[in-house]
Amino acid sequence: MAALYRQIKAQLIADIASGEVPPGGGLPNETELARRFNVSIGTLRRAVDELVAEHILVRQQGRGTFVGKLDRDRFMFQFFKIARRDGHREFPQVRLLSFAKGKATPPEAAMLGLTGAAPVWRIDNLLSLQGRPVIHDRLVLPAALFSGLTRERFAGRAGTIYELYQTEFGVTVVDAQERVRADAATADSARLLGLAEGAPVLRIERTALTFGQQPAEWRVSVVDTREHDYVSRAREGL
Amino acid sequence: MAALYRQIKAQLIADIASGEVPPGGGLPNETELARRFNVSIGTLRRAVDELVAEHILVRQQGRGTFVGKLDRDRFMFQFFKIARRDGHREFPQVRLLSFAKGKATPPEAAMLGLTGAAPVWRIDNLLSLQGRPVIHDRLVLPAALFSGLTRERFAGRAGTIYELYQTEFGVTVVDAQERVRADAATADSARLLGLAEGAPVLRIERTALTFGQQPAEWRVSVVDTREHDYVSRAREGL
DNA sequence: AAGTGGTCTAGACCACTTG
DNA sequence: AAGTGGTCTAGACCACTTT
Numbered sequence: 001m002a003a004l005y006r007q008i009k010a011q012l013i014a015d016i017a018s019g020e021v022p023p024g025g026g027l028p029n030e031t032e033l034a035r036r037f038n039v040s041i042g043t044l045r046r047a048v049d050e051l052v053a054e055h056i057l058v059r060q061q062g063r064g065t066f067v068g069k070l071d072r073d074r075f076m077f078q079f080f081k082i083a084r085r086d087g088h089r090e091f092p093q094v095r096l097l098s099f100a101k102g103k104a105t106p107p108e109a110a111m112l113g114l115t116g117a118a119p120v121w122r123i124d125n126l127l128s129l130q131g132r133p134v135i136h137d138r139l140v141l142p143a144a145l146f147s148g149l150t151r152e153r154f155a156g157r158a159g160t161i162y163e164l165y166q167t168e169f170g171v172t173v174v175d176a177q178e179r180v181r182a183d184a185a186t187a188d189s190a191r192l193l194g195l196a197e198g199a200p201v202l203r204i205e206r207t208a209l210t211f212g213q214q215p216a217e218w219r220v221s222v223v224d225t226r227e228h229d230y231v232s233r234a235r236e237g238l
Numbered sequence: 239m240a241a242l243y244r245q246i247k248a249q250l251i252a253d254i255a256s257g258e259v260p261p262g263g264g265l266p267n268e269t270e271l272a273r274r275f276n277v278s279i280g281t282l283r284r285a286v287d288e289l290v291a292e293h294i295l296v297r298q299q300g301r302g303t304f305v306g307k308l309d310r311d312r313f314m315f316q317f318f319k320i321a322r323r324d325g326h327r328e329f330p331q332v333r334l335l336s337f338a339k340g341k342a343t344p345p346e347a348a349m350l351g352l353t354g355a356a357p358v359w360r361i362d363n364l365l366s367l368q369g370r371p372v373i374h375d376r377l378v379l380p381a382a383l384f385s386g387l388t389r390e391r392f393a394g395r396a397g398t399i400y401e402l403y404q405t406e407f408g409v410t411v412v413d414a415q416e417r418v419r420a421d422a423a424t425a426d427s428a429r430l431l432g433l434a435e436g437a438p439v440l441r442i443e444r445t446a447l448t449f450g451q452q453p454a455e456w457r458v459s460v461v462d463t464r465e466h467d468y469v470s471r472a473r474e475g476l
Numbered sequence: 477a478a479g480t481g482g483t484c485t486a487g488a489c490c491a492c493t494t495g
Numbered sequence: 496a497a498g499t500g501g502t503c504t505a506g507a508c509c510a511c512t513t514t
Binding site for chain 2: 482483484485486487491492493494
Binding site: 053054175177178179182183233234 | 293319412439473
């Protein structure tokens with residue numbers, strides 16, 4: 001028998017995932033929510049506490065509780081881990097290199113939890129920091145989650161890529177697993193990043209997850225780490 | 239005016255840092271602690287909740303609350319991020335290569351927050367997974383925090399290195415910042431790891447922190463990522 | 477002034493571990 | 496059976512934001 005506050009939390013997640021409460025939108029106040037769920041305000045708060053810790057909800061004293069938007073600030077804070085050697089961090093400038101539909105290769109299907117050769121979008125981007133290309137990204141998206149995606153909609157997005165997923169397709173990225181290793185630059189990456197072929201580069205494979213641990217994006221980033229680092233912290237939240 | 243539960247938390251941290259409550263040792267029960275601090279049990283629990291979230295305390299229902307030991311399980315969970323490509327994780331076998339005292343170089347002093355050429359210990363280890371060397375570690379410790387350290391005490395430790403810091407010197411590592419980049423293997427590292435000189439390797443610089451964000455160790459790890467990855471998660475705790 | 481989240485209280489009862 | 500932490504209640508009052 002699951003704890004009450006876990007059930008409340010699950011219901012809140014369901015309401016967000018279904019789009020009933022839109023990103024950026026406000027929830028009813030806590031007294032009202034507690035009444036609606038028929039629990040004490042302490043129990044309601046405990047459910048919301050966990051969602052705030054997971055950055056899914058954001059509380060603002062005196063204003064209300066809101067669904068966290070995947071805007072630049074949050075993307076930089078939670079998902080973008082590249083920083084200049086001296087610690088400087090900035091939002092990257094993104095240039096679209098290619099956009100195509102295809103069938104998932106076996107490794108792609110494995111990383112995205114797809115069966116067989118399911119349709120996927122493949123998108124290549126070149127990310128620049130201070131005007132110089134530093135990261136070469138290859139995104140692979142399950143087409144089933146992003147039906148109606150076009151090159152124009154992707155390139156014409158207003159905010160971050162994850163914000164596009166969230167507001168246009170109802171796909172909210174809540175977590176990501178990353179595997180990092182050193183690799184020798186391929187001819188392609190070397191050309192894009194201004195490196196010699198075979199030069200050491202960082203290779204990051206990220207699986208972005210939406211609610212229920214469902215994979216929503218598989219991303220391979222090749223990073224020129226001559227001037228930049230991948231930064232991580234043992235204790236992230238809190 | 240800080241919140242009450244924050245004050246309780248600070249007091250609990252002080253009691254742990256001073257060694258009044260030893261690692262692995264149990265705290266008084268919650269009713270007793272609440273009485274002692276003159277707060278309600280809810281407030282006391284909130285302070286403990288945060289310390290549990292930070293892995294400093296561990297609760298066991300029906301048994302009590304204990305100071306978290308930096309044993310193998312916790313080290314693997316919180317600080318050791320290298321895993322085999324297939325996901326397999328194991329505790330590394332550590333071989334001591336060298337152990338020496340010296341004066342901090344400027345970069346070392348900067349990373350450890352030391353002034354001038356303060357005395358430091360420098361320790362080199364070779365870490366093996368499944369019997370094959372994979373990681374070359376250089377540890378730099380402020381000698382002021384580890385007075386009485388000897389090669390014998392270091393090499394003769396029973397558990398993990400962080401457990402030695404904790405139980406023998408009262409230095410509890412609670413967090414770490416890591417910067418990761420790709421680099422070309424030096425002649426030394428290449429020889430130790432069985433690589434060609436100049437082969438791409440992962441270079442991890444870790445500053446381990448004790449209470450109050452004080453640096454306790456600076457560690458540079460050179461990793462052969464032909465068969466292994468550095469694994470990270472966007473949402474670590476919870 | 478009204479409405480929101482933030483802190484704190486003083487209990488009750490449940491779930492789990494140990495003797 | 497006794498002792499521990501885990502959940503839940505039904506309030507009170509404080510701090511902050513907006514009108």
